[in-house]
Amino acid sequence: MPDLPNPIYFAIPAFVLLIVAEMIHARLTGKTQYEPRDTAASLVMGLGNTVSGILLGGIALAWFAYIEQFALLDIGWAWWAFALAFVLDDFVYYWSHRFAHTVRWWWADHVIHHSSQHYNLSTALRQPWLSPLSLKFIIFGSWLVLAGFPPAMIAFVGALNLIYQFWIHTETVPKMWAPIEAVMNTPSHHRVHHATNPRYLDRNFAGVFIVWDRMFGSFEPEREDEPCRYGIVSNLATFNPIKICLHEWAGIIRDVSSARSPREVLGYWFGPPGWSPDGSRDSSKILKQRWMDSRQAEPTPAAAPPPGVAQAE
Amino acid sequence: MNEILTLILVLGASAISVGLVVVLNIFLGGWTPARFTHAGAGVARIQEGVLGFKASGDAVMGRSGRVVLALEAGGTRLGVAATLGDRTTVRALRHGDVRGIRLDGATLTIDLTDYTFARVWLTLEDADTASVWAEHARAFVKTAPVSARPESASHA
Numbered sequence: 093m094p095d096l097p098n099p100i101y102f103a104i105p106a107f108v109l110l111i112v113a114e115m116i117h118a119r120l121t122g123k124t125q126y127e128p129r130d131t132a133a134s135l136v137m138g139l140g141n142t143v144s145g146i147l148l149g150g151i152a153l154a155w156f157a158y159i160e161q162f163a164l165l166d167i168g169w170a171w172w173a174f175a176l177a178f179v180l181d182d183f184v185y186y187w188s189h190r191f192a193h194t195v196r197w198w199w200a201d202h203v204i205h206h207s208s209q210h211y212n213l214s215t216a217l218r219q220p221w222l223s224p225l226s227l228k229f230i231i232f233g234s235w236l237v238l239a240g241f242p243p244a245m246i247a248f249v250g251a252l253n254l255i256y257q258f259w260i261h262t263e264t265v266p267k268m269w270a271p272i273e274a275v276m277n278t279p280s281h282h283r284v285h286h287a288t289n290p291r292y293l294d295r296n297f298a299g300v301f302i303v304w305d306r307m308f309g310s311f312e313p314e315r316e317d318e319p320c321r322y323g324i325v326s327n328l329a330t331f332n333p334i335k336i337c338l339h340e341w342a343g344i345i346r347d348v349s350s351a352r353s354p355r356e357v358l359g360y361w362f363g364p365p366g367w368s369p370d371g372s373r374d375s376s377k378i379l380k381q382r383w384m385d386s387r388q389a390e391p392t393p394a395a396a397p398p399p400g401v402a403q404a405e
Numbered sequence: 406m407n408e409i410l411t412l413i414l415v416l417g418a419s420a421i422s423v424g425l426v427v428v429l430n431i432f433l434g435g436w437t438p439a440r441f442t443h444a445g446a447g448v449a450r451i452q453e454g455v456l457g458f459k460a461s462g463d464a465v466m467g468r469s470g471r472v473v474l475a476l477e478a479g480g481t482r483l484g485v486a487a488t489l490g491d492r493t494t495v496r497a498l499r500h501g502d503v504r505g506i507r508l509d510g511a512t513l514t515i516d517l518t519d520y521t522f523a524r525v526w527l528t529l530e531d532a533d534t535a536s537v538w539a540e541h542a543r544a545f546v547k548t549a550p551v552s553a554r555p556e557s558a559s560h561a
Contacts, residue, residue: 101411101415104415104418104419104422111426112429115429115433116433119434119435122435125435125436125491126433126435127490128431128436129490131426132430135423135426136423138423139416142416146412209489321453323492326496327454327494328522329489329519329521329522330489331490332521335520335521338520342520343520372499382456382457
């Protein structure tokens with residue numbers, strides 16, 4: 093078995109340099125904004141994610157080491173195995189990401205990444221601290237191990253996948269050459285994914301290859317007539333990393349403790365984000381339907397800030 | 406041992422880098438705190454952020470321009486728009502979303518059940534206006550009378 097390094101450790105200096113470069117570019121061009129408290133929150137979340145991976149990542153590693161004995165094949169370490177693992181891992185990422193948006197248990201973990209109203213390279217590092225406890229990696233990653241890919245290889249290509257996704261968190265790169273936009277996940281595609289405009293909700297779940305979204309009906313192109321509004325449907329009113337980390341878990345606990353039946357417990361826990369027994373809350377599906385209904389009555393509202401919201405000292 | 410040392414170095418360097426990047430962000434500037442210039446701007450922001458919210462036309466803005474309250478037509482919900490850095494956060498409060506209300510002259514403080522948006526406070530033109538909006542907000546409290554006891558506020 094080759095001694096594979098963790099490529100994320102090597103990428104961290106590049107992450108920092110690229111954030112600095114984008115920050116300077118933002119200042120010179122005004123194409124995007126960095127707000128210090130938002131930036132600090134995102135970067136602290138990223139650092140905490142690394143620490144939690146070290147402290148809690150052993151759960152997934154121990155599980156993968158255990159189930160490796162039940163693998164169907166012994167795929168080994170050939171170069172083509174790395175390439176195949178990279179593609180298959182991206183396929184798994186697509187589905188785990190899609191479920192992370194549609195099952196509240198996993199959304200509680202993933203929402204952290206979407207909780208900034210800014211969209212810049214620091215947002216890429218705004219990551220959860222409790223992912224290993226959500227068991228997402230175990231549930232979605234096991235089948236690659238069971239197929240015969242070595243766990244270390246899966247961890248390696250998974251890290252490459254995450255490194256790829258860093259650079260697409262930017263407003264400074266416009267739409268790219270059409271063949272690239274057709275196959276790869278790009279800044280344009282991922283801006284849509286981070287947008288809260290009803291048209292864009294729950295779209296473009298891809299990690300590296302956007303083809304999965306095209307194949308499974310979740311693709312939405314970025315439109316010039318509808319600029320992205322970033323964040324979440326109910327944006328956070330805090331920069332406190334602890335609250336950012338825990339807010340949706342707190343919501344689940346509050347809702348489950350008020351549930352009046354096992355059905356309500358399951359709905360609040362594993363239903364889509366925004367699920368409620370009487371449908372009074374706003375899930376993505378309800379928002380999209382309401383938006384579709386409203387579109388028939390009036391034109392789509394512009395996404396620019398309404399007049400009168402000034403940027404004043 | 407080498408791996409642990411490397412890990413500590415990577416984490417330590419990362420922590421220092423985080424601090425330096427934030428300091429650079431402060432130094433470079435390029436952003437300014439958001440402020441509402443009139444209540445209508447906050448209402449527009451609420452209607453944009455809460456699909457289906459139809460303002461009644463009854464709205465008020467705090468003196469600082471950081472908070473706008475707006476009643477929904479029919480009185481079903483109380484819209485709140487508050488600035489957060491260079492962005493804004495909005496909510497449409499329903500019955501039960503308000504934990505308590507306090508009045509201190511022209512300053513109205515509303516405690517919310519929201520985990521990340523626990524409190525909103527605004528100083529209005531006069532005590533009468535604040536009292537009127539305290540009554541509006543009271544419709545969204547499960548059980549709590551308006552208190553005249555002043556307390557410090559932490560948000561907006």
